[in-house]
């Protein structure tokens with residue numbers, strides 16, 4: 001009998017092409033997702049070197065980062081010339097190299113990390129890469145998925161492999177039942193708050209425990225998505241019945257006998273009893289509260305019950321300086337209760353929280369209420385499929401009646417490459433994943449929260465504890 | 477790729493931890509389809525005045541704008557440098573501006589790899605060592621040497637620290653080796669693996685039949 005293995009090791013070993021002496025191992029990549037921002041230079045590199053794209057069938061492309069979300073019409077005629085050039089370059093490159101491309105108006109278009117799972121292209125046990133750090137999202141299916149730079153994108157295009165040093169393994173176990181009003185987003189923000197933004201650097205993280213098992217695929221994707229915010233190379237969750245139920249019947253999912261055989265393979269993937277991780281962390285789900293970021297890194301978080309910390313709370317000189325800078329940038333005074341922070345904007349969307357379940361949960365809070373007069377709020381579904389589904393369920397109407405803008409799918413204000421940006425000094429409750437200085441617009445101030453917390457803040461005009469809000473079903 | 481061997485230069489002390497790639501090169505400059513021309517946008521939000529939107533008035537407070545650091549090829553920074561987005565534009569911007577090496581206590585994973593692929597030397601020193609260099613770098617004209625062959629960082633005042641680097645990565649940097657070319661040496665193993673792997677239908681993103 002072979003030694004017990006972690007899920008990461010199994011997937012890694014299944015993809016090992018070569019382990020040359022004195023070089024990093026070469027691993028096979030099953031799927032590369034391509035978008036407009038990090039690919040043009042890679043395609044150019046291929047052309048310059050006269051290389052072919054080895055496996056077009058293992059590539060899928062879409063446009064997400066800089067497409068306008070205002071209207072279907074605006075998307076077809078992008079005003080910003082440089083954005084338009086990037087979108088056109090991808091169109092042209094996909095044609096030239098034979099990659100299946102989901103264009104702006106395609107029913108399958110969306111944020112690249114949304115459409116992989118929606119199409120059933122993302123499946124357990126695969127290796128998946130993309131020139132985008134939130135590729136870790138796909139790990140929710142028990143895939144090994146990680147973000148890469150453009151040179152590596154080109155490398156995968158040319159060889160369908162990557163030389164990769166093997167990361168260490170880190171298991172984070174969250175046991176217990178999530179309290180009412182606490183979501184997957186709060187779990188991951190809480191974890192990053194505990195271990196820091198470099199707390200998992202060099203590791204592939206596996207999230208385990210009863211609280212993780214109880215999550216839907218949407219919730220699991222939210223968690224894996226933000227693994228990179230703790231510095232992790234990848235985040236993974238073992239596939240189970242929830243995973244299989246999600247994948248069944250999707251466009252690229254196997255059918256018939258192939259489905260049964262695939263499921264049989266997927267069932268071999270979870271970590272063996274007794275397998276050893278390089279590092280372990282245990283968290284009690286009952287301790288987690290609705291969480292809000294107060295600073296300029298995703299590790300600067302606190303509970304909704306908490307206060308803006310003081311630089312004196314920092315445990316070392318580096319953090320102290322970081323706190324001072326962050327408070328200044330965020331325009332916050334130490335000691336201010338989080339619930340007293342007023343907001344100007346609300347952004348509901350992104351590859352972290354732009355899924356149907358996120359919109360349902362937010363709609364539940366919003367229904368029959370109205371956005372505060374001082375706030376402007378928008379919902380940007382993560383994909384065409386989510387938008388369609390939400391409209392069929394009447395969620396768009398709930399949001400619009402409450403004073404939210406209802407947009408076309410894309411990354412939008414998550415990074416503000418398209419026209420959706422914050423003005424200097426504007427404060428935003430955002431369901432996205434990064435609160436870096438200027439992330440949502442130069443001088444803009446971002447607070448990361450769950451969809452429910454963002455929705456409640458939109459109504460109240462300031463952060464508020466969603467656990468006290470009636471109508472909230474406490475769902476994730 | 478441009479090889480990296482040894483450089484001696486003025487060093488800019490950027491005394492901040494967790495400098496993320498959104499700061500190194502903000503998103504509005506990611507729309508170009510070339511690999512060059514990012515240098516003027518490096519650290520854009522810090523480097524230029526905020527008051528006028530998208531202004532190009534240098535911010536005198538920002539360390540890189542001090543005349544004494546003109547022409548610097550080495551950047552000193554706090555821990556976890558290059559965290560956040562995977563954008564290789566961050567490495568392109570550093571290198572296009574003229575930085576050939578960055579010295580910090582730690583680097584984020586993806587940035588570490590991106591920098592290597594663009595011939596930027598990264599040296600991991602201890603917090604104390606980086607602090608010492610930051611202090612000394614305040615003196616105009618002060619220079620630091622990064623020597624990849626010897627794996628050392630030194631100065632004329634007797635500072636000497638060794639940094640670790642994976643031997644393979646070192647080899648690639650010293651010789652400016654092209655990764656794709658290196659991988660293609662394993663073409664035979666790849667063909668063999670792929671033929672077998674294609675039959676493992678769970679690995680196919682799109683085919684739905686066994």
Ligand code: SF4
Nearest residue numbers: 134350351411414415
């Ligand atoms: S939604 Fe935001 S984090 Fe996700 S891929 Fe788009 S820009 Fe990146």
